[in-house]
Each structure stands twice: as C-alpha cells, then as structure tokens.
Amino acid sequence: MKDGGRLQAAIEVLDDVERHKRPVADALKDWGLAHRFAGSGDRLAIGSLAFDALRRKATNAHIMGDASARAAVFATYARLWGRGLDGLEAALAHPHAPAPLTDDERRRLTADEAEALAGAPDHVLGDFPEWLAPSLAALWGEATVTEARALAGRAPLDLRVNTLKGTRHKVAAELAHLGAVETALSPLGLRLPDGGPTAKPPHVPSEAAYQEGRVEIQDEGSQIAALIAAPRPGDKILDLCAGGGGKSLALAASLGADGRIFAHDNDKRRFGDFRDRIERAGAPNIEIRPPAKGDVLADLEGRMNVVVVDAPCTGTGTWRRRPDAKWRLRPNALEARTKDQDHVLDAAVRFAAHKGRIVYITCSVLLEEDEDRVVAFLARHDGWRIANPLARLAPEMRDRLAPFVRRGAPGTPALRLTPRTADTDGFFVAVLERVD
Numbered sequence: 001m002k003d004g005g006r007l008q009a010a011i012e013v014l015d016d017v018e019r020h021k022r023p024v025a026d027a028l029k030d031w032g033l034a035h036r037f038a039g040s041g042d043r044l045a046i047g048s049l050a051f052d053a054l055r056r057k058a059t060n061a062h063i064m065g066d067a068s069a070r071a072a073v074f075a076t077y078a079r080l081w082g083r084g085l086d087g088l089e090a091a092l093a094h095p096h097a098p099a100p101l102t103d104d105e106r107r108r109l110t111a112d113e114a115e116a117l118a119g120a121p122d123h124v125l126g127d128f129p130e131w132l133a134p135s136l137a138a139l140w141g142e143a144t145v146t147e148a149r150a151l152a153g154r155a156p157l158d159l160r161v162n163t164l165k166g167t168r169h170k171v172a173a174e175l176a177h178l179g180a181v182e183t184a185l186s187p188l189g190l191r192l193p194d195g196g197p198t199a200k201p202p203h204v205p206s207e208a209a210y211q212e213g214r215v216e217i218q219d220e221g222s223q224i225a226a227l228i229a230a231p232r233p234g235d236k237i238l239d240l241c242a243g244g245g246g247k248s249l250a251l252a253a254s255l256g257a258d259g260r261i262f263a264h265d266n267d268k269r270r271f272g273d274f275r276d277r278i279e280r281a282g283a284p285n286i287e288i289r290p291p292a293k294g295d296v297l298a299d300l301e302g303r304m305n306v307v308v309v310d311a312p313c314t315g316t317g318t319w320r321r322r323p324d325a326k327w328r329l330r331p332n333a334l335e336a337r338t339k340d341q342d343h344v345l346d347a348a349v350r351f352a353a354h355k356g357r358i359v360y361i362t363c364s365v366l367l368e369e370d371e372d373r374v375v376a377f378l379a380r381h382d383g384w385r386i387a388n389p390l391a392r393l394a395p396e397m398r399d400r401l402a403p404f405v406r407r408g409a410p411g412t413p414a415l416r417l418t419p420r421t422a423d424t425d426g427f428f429v430a431v432l433e434r435v436d
Contacts, residue, residue, distance in 0.1 A: 001038060001039070001042040001096075002091070002096075003045075003091035003094070004093070004095070004096060004098070005042075005095075005096040007049070007077060007092070007097060008097055009031060009038070009042075009046045010046050010073045011069045011070050011098060012031065012069075014053060015069045017324060018069065023322075023324055024047075024051065024054060027050075028050065031046070041200070044201075048198060049077065051323055052080055052081070052154075053069070053072040054072075054323040054327065055152045055153070055154070055323040056075070056076065056127050056152060057127060057323075057327060058123060058127045059127055060075040060076065062116070063075060063079075063113065063116045063117065064108050065104070074101070075109065077091070079109065081197060085106060085109050122136075122148075125149070126145045126147075126148025127148060127149065127151075127152040128148050128151070128326060129326060129329060131331055132316075132329075135367065139365065139366070139367050143420075147419075149420075150420035151317075151320060151365070151419055151426065153320055153419060154197075154320060155321045155419075155425065156191050156193075156194055157192040157201065157202070157204070157217070158190070158217070158220045158223070159171075159189065159191075159204065159218065160190075160215065160218040160250060161190065161215055162216060163253040164213075164252065164282045165212070165282055166209075168188060168189075171214050174208075174214070175190065175207065175215070178207075179193040181193075184220075185220060186224055187227075187397065188223055188250075189218075189220045192204075204217055212280070213280035213281045213282055216277070216281070218246050218250065219424060219425045220422075220423075221363075221417045221422065221425045221426070222246060222247065222363075222425070224401065224415070224417065224429075225247065225310075225359075225361045226251055226308075227393065228393070229247075229308055229357075229359045230393060231255050231259060231305070232305070233256035233258060234255070234256060235306060236259065236262070236303055236304050236305050236306075237251060237260070237307075237308060238264065238297070238304045238306070238307045239251070239262065239263045239310070240307055240344060240347065241264075241308075241309060241310045241311060241312065242263035242265045242270075242288075242310075243265055243310065244270060244272050244274060245263055245271065245277060245288075247308060247361075248261050248263045249286070259285055260285055260287065261287065262287050262289050262297070262300060263286055263289065264288075264290070264291075264296070264297060265290070265291070266291050268291055271290065275288065297351065301351055302351065302352070302353055302354075304351040304352055304353055305356050305357070306357050306359060307348040308359050309345060309358055309359065309361065311341045311344055311369075311373075312337060312340045313337050313362040313363060313369050314334055314364050314369065316363075316366055317363040317365050317417075317427055317428075318363050318425050318426070320425065334366070337369060338368055338369060341373045342373065342376060342377070345358065345360060345373065345377050346377075346381075349381060352434050354436075355433070355434055356433075356434045357432065357433050358431070358432040359431055359432075360374065360428075360429070360430045360431075361427065361429050363425060363426060363427055364426065364428060365418060365426040365428070369428075370411070370414070370416070370430075371406075371410060371412060371428075371430075372410075372411065374430045375411040377432065378432075382436065383434060383436025384432050384436075385435055386411070386412070386413065386431070386432055386433075387433045388413050389405065389429050389430060389431045390405060401415065404416060404421060411430065414428060414429060415428070415430075416428050
C-alpha cells in the first residue's frame with residue numbers, strides 16, 4: 001500500500017472507534033481481517049497513525065478546527081510525523097487516498113503550532129478529557145499541561161531481567177543487537193529504542209532470552225513497584241489481584257527456596273499463559289490460586305508477610321500505551337474503580353500477619369484512586385500506618401527513588417512515577433504496615 005491508502009485506512013479505523021466506542025486494537029484487527037492484502041508494514045503504519053492521532057486528539061482538533069478522523073490523521077501525518085504539507089499532498093495524489101485537501105486544511109496544517117494553540121484550555125494543551133481537569137490540577141498544579149503532554153507521548157519497550165536465570169549485564173550483551181540499554185531506575189531493567197512510528201518493533205518473544213526465561217516484558221515503573229514490596233527470603237506473599245502475573249514473577253527471584261507467592265485473581269481468564277511463564281522463568285515458588293467455589297484463600301488468613309494489591313483502576317498512567325482509553329473514560333468509571341479499590345484493600349487486611357504489609361499499587365495518576373484511597377483505608381482500619389515505601393530497599397535504590405516520593409500531603413509518603421518525571425508509565429505505590 002502507498003501512504004495515501006494507509007491514510008484512508010487510518011481514517012476508517014478511527015471512524016470505527018468513534019462510532020462503536022471500542023478499543024482501537026479491536027478496530028485495527030477487524031480492518032486487517034477485512035483487508036488481507038495489507039502487509040505487516042501496512043498494518044504497522046496504519047496502527048501507528050491511529051494511535052498517534054488519538055494521543056493528540058484534542059490538540060489536533062483545536063488546530064484543525066475539526067474533530068473528525070480525517071483532520072486528526074492529516075495533522076498527525078503532516079505535523080507530528082514531519083511529512084509536511086508537500087508530503088501529505090503527494091500521498092493524497094495516489095489512488096485509494098482520501099479526498100484532496102481543502103484550502104482551509106492547507107492553511108491550518110501550515111500554521112505555527114504555538115500560535116494555533118494560544119489561549120487553548122489545559123485539557124486541549126494536555127490532550128486529556130475536560131472533565132478530568134480539576135483532578136489533574138489538584139495533583140500537578142501549574143505542571144498539569146507538561147505532565148499530561150508526557151502522558152500523550154509514545155511509550156518505550158522495557159524488559160525485566162529474571163535474576164533466577166541471568167544477570168542484567170549478560171542479558172544486555174545478549175540483546176545488544178536490539179539496542180538494549182540499562183534502565184535508569186530499575187536495577188533489573190533493559191530498554192529497547194523506539195525506532196519511530198513506522199519502524200518495525202523488535203519481536204521479543206522470538207528471542208532466546210525470552211523463550212528461555214531470562215527476560216519478561218515489563219514497564220520499568222511496574223518493576224519498581226514490585227521491588228518496593230521488598231520480600232525477604234522465606235516470606236509468604238499474596239498477590240491478590242495478580243492478573244497476568246507480572247509482579248508475581250518479578251517477586252519470585254527475591255524469595256529464595258523457602259518463600260512462597262500465592263497468585264490470585266477474581267477472573268481466571270486474566271492469568272492467560274501465566275503457568276507457562278512460571279515454568280519458563282524457573283519460579284516454582286509461585287502457586288496460582290484461581291477463583292473457585294468456596295473460599296480458595298481461607299488457609300492464608302493472617303499468615304502473609306506481604307499482600308500485594310495491584311488494584312483495578314482507570315489506567316490513566318498507561319495512556320501512552322492506550323491513548324484510546326482516555327477518551328472512553330467517564331466519571332462513573334472512576335467512581336466504580338474507587339469502590340473496587342476500597343473493597344480489595346479491605347479484603348487484603350484479612351490475610352496480613354502481625355507486622356505484615358499491604359503494598360498498594362495503581363497504574364493511575366489520579367488522587368482519587370491513590371492518596372485518597374490510602375487516607376480512606378486508614379480511617380476505616382485501626383492498627384495500620386503508612387510507611388516509607390523505600391525503607392527496605394538498598395541505600396543506592398533509596399537514593400535513586402527518593403525524588404519520586406511524595407510527602408506532606410494526606411496519604412503520604414508514597415511513591416509516584418510519571419512519564420515526565422521518571423520516563424515510566426504512571427504508577428503510585430504506598431506501603432501500609434500492620435502495627436496492632
């Protein structure tokens with residue numbers, strides 16, 4: 001396919017997303033099934049156009065004076081991708097391309113961006129839903145636009161080295177052909193370079209390092225959240241909302257032979273290929289406890305040194321990877337998630353041993369889901385306190401992560417990572433200690 005056809009396809013995909021209010025990944029899959037002549041390079045370019053257009057949906061609409069998929073795709077191709085007006089005109093000259101540009105579109109596509117956005121409200125400048133402006137301003141204040149713009153960028157591909165099977169230095173050398181470099185914050189992380197919107201990303205599952213369990217795909221922020229759980233050899237850990245099991249696998253190497261991780265989720269479909277990943281990682285100290293009739297966790301009551309609560313949330317911290325999700329998010333979804341978070345935190349209390357800890361994690365940047373939930377928990381439960389999240393880390397790690405510990409506000413100290421401050425997904429981590 002020529003770029004003209006790719007532009008038309010991206011417009012069709014975004015129209016489908018808007019019309020049916022569904023994830024862009026689903027729309028892309030259906031488009032590909034209906035257009036089997038499209039090659040892998042075509043599908044990559046179309047997907048990148050659609051995702052990048054959604055990342056800057058509000059600014060595209062403001063600059064173009066038009067919220068249509070056509071306007072968003074043209075602005076993405078000409079401005080964000082740097083193809084310019086001449087490149088877009090050339091692409092539109094091909095068969096199967098969208099209709100030619102209008103005079104108004106030409107004028108807007110060549111306008112100075114700073115002038116075009118002058119006076120625009122924060123939710124436009126930061127590319128986020130208008131109803132979230134008060135929540136984000138309460139957290140970030142004058143930095144709201146800068147922080148939100150970072151959330152509207154492209155995300156890197158991070159790997160976590162499994163220390164049960166290798167060292168970061170050796171695995172980095174093994175993956176040098178992919179351009180792997182050590183991450184700045186996680187001592188277990190490797191980052192692969194972003195080759196740009198049309199570059200073919202590395203297929204990590206094809207690498208021997210992945211197939212033999214030396215690496216897992218995991219954002220650096222998620223790696224840090226697992227490190228803060230800081231299990232000691234022999235500890236018993238309950239991963240209460242385990243999902244695909246990424247944090248359980250990250251914790252396994254720290255426990256030693258006597259430790260045990262019990263991975264549970266209320267929807268067993270989320271486990272996916274978790275059992276295969278456990279075997280690949282060489283982590284026999286993980287025991288999956290899927291939901292079933294009766295109380296499958298009754299024998300763990302009061303026995304866990306650590307309960308990890310990777311809580312269900314709005315996922316605002318993952319907007320770089322799922323830009324379509326931010327435009328589908330509604331206030332009633334936030335209300336539902338905060339209720340879910342309170343419920344799972346209350347459930348975690350049952351399993352914590354004397355002096356046990358709950359590690360509360362979200363991939364959200366909203367106070368309502370983070371600090372506010374900690375404050376509400378402490379108000380409901382006597383005999384608990386909030387602890388320094390870095391207390392059990394090695395001195396070097398404490399120093400490295402200290403700038404990301406939020407203090408002074410209710411529900412703190414707690415760790416907060418964002419794409420702007422840490423170049424990770426958005427994460428919140430608080431540690432609650434049982435003192436009764």
